[in-house]
Amino acid sequence: MSPPSRPDLHTTRxxxxxxxxxxxxxLELSIDIARSAACEHAFLKTGFDEARRLAADPATVASPLMGLAVSVKDLFDVRGETTAAGSLVLAGAAPAAQDCPPVARLHAAxxxxxxxxxxxxxxxxxxxINPHFGTPANPxxxxxPRIPGGSSSGAAVSVATGAAFIGLGSDTNGSIRIPAALCGIVGFxxxxxxxxxxxxxxxxxTLDTVCAMTRSVRDAILAHEILADRKVPLSDVPLAGLRLAVARAWMLDGxxxxxxxxxxxxxxxxRDAGARVEEIELAPMRDLGAILARGTFAGAESYAWHRDLLAKAGDRYDPRVRxxxxxNANMxxxxxxxxxxxxxxxxxxxxAGIEGFDAVLSPTVPIVAxxxxQxxxxAExxxxxxxxxxxxLRNTSVVNMLDGCAISIPCHTPGELPVGLMIWQSAMRDDTVLNVARQAEAALAEKHR
Structure with a gap:
């Protein structure tokens, strides 16, 4: 089982x-897919006419993204639009006065x-799951009908169906990598x-990260270069030159x-491609439960932001989110x-435990969608x-607590439900992770052939 086939952004360009x-x-093909049953509930608002105008502009066609389709999670300010974050309580909020920096950079590209x-x-x-606007089914x-994963659910479905080449989203504890893994695409x-x-x-x-989903690692690199306004130096170090760790503790449980x-x-x-893959215990991983026993960053910081809104309109929240x-109100x-x-x-x-390794390998999530x-x-x-x-959230949240970087790439074979391979490292090792992912993606594709 896999999403419908459509060439990635690089091939299309x-x-x-x-x-x-x-x-x-x-763009018309993207619009057709976005309007199809495959994308039901994936979009809360569409802007087809403005996208068409850009795709017809010669200046846009000469740009890096060439007017090709990109989706934006309902978490980000787009000039003239309301940012409701998938809620009812913010549906009447004033529209944004300007694009947020990531959206501005995508526009400029x-x-x-x-x-x-x-x-x-x-x-x-x-x-x-979104009880207000419906939940897009995993393609x-x-x-x-299976869960798409979240929180960037619609973004994942937009990319997995081929409606969008890049799905802008966020990752606080795994909200890019979880849906990427479950939908069979790439999330960095x-x-x-x-x-x-x-x-x-x-x-x-403390943990929020702005990032994206794509259909290939090379597209993930381009999306990151645009969003981070930086160039990723590509490395030709083969897998035979890499030392990779597999963290046993926590990540492989159940x-x-x-x-x-x-x-x-x-x-x-x-391993067949030459990589040195070594299992390590990484015992400090098991301390996370005790560290988070009295509360989490997401819990404490979200309560600080929402407490007044909850007092006024708590009954309009998704009960599970509320x-x-x-x-965390009493932390x-x-x-x-x-x-x-x-x-x-x-x-x-x-x-210290992963010192000397180019990257660490783990399943992105321990279950299929x-x-x-279910x-x-x-309430039942x-x-x-x-x-x-x-x-x-179990495996992916480790990287956010680490202030690290990670990518999920598909590692299942055709005909199977998607499974993600997570390649991760500590902070500011983004280029290493992306380059290891390039090599890993090629090795997995060769193995499947």
């Missing part, structure tokens, strides 16, 4: 530069903004400080059979300060929803 087709025709994508309300869930399985979480967060509605000011199988095959493919925010100031200190110490221990019906809105399914949400 190369064809257009050769004179094969036009940006306007490619010639993006055709297809529309605003659906999301978990206020980005507070890895599942992707990887045409027979059983850069080091948080690389891309400005101004003009993005916050979940956790894997579903399809995930364990795909992950083991991916490791075998990398519950998670209010859980004490000294507990928050202790959490900051514990994080600094934990980062130092994890960084469960059916939507976690749909309803709340326990299952929270169980699934905890599992989805």
């Amino acid at each position: 190369e064809a257009l530069r050769r004179g094969a087709g036009s940006a306007a025709a490619e 010639g993006a055709g903004l297809l529309g605003r994508t659906n999301m978990s309300e206020f980005a507070f869930s890895g599942v992707g 990887a399985d045409p027979t059983v 979480k850069n080091t948080a400080r690389r891309v400005p967060t101004e003009g993005a509605l916050p979940l956790s000011t 894997l579903e059979a399809p995930v364990a199988l795909a992950f083991d095959r991916a490791l075998a493919a990398l 519950f998670r925010i209010e859980q 004490k100031a000294y507990e928050y300060v202790d959490l900051l200190q514990a994080r600094r110490q934990w980062i130092a221990r994890i960084t 469960p059916p939507l019906a 976690v749909a809105p309803g 399914r709340d326990a299952e929803f929270f169980r699934v949400n905890t599992l989805l």
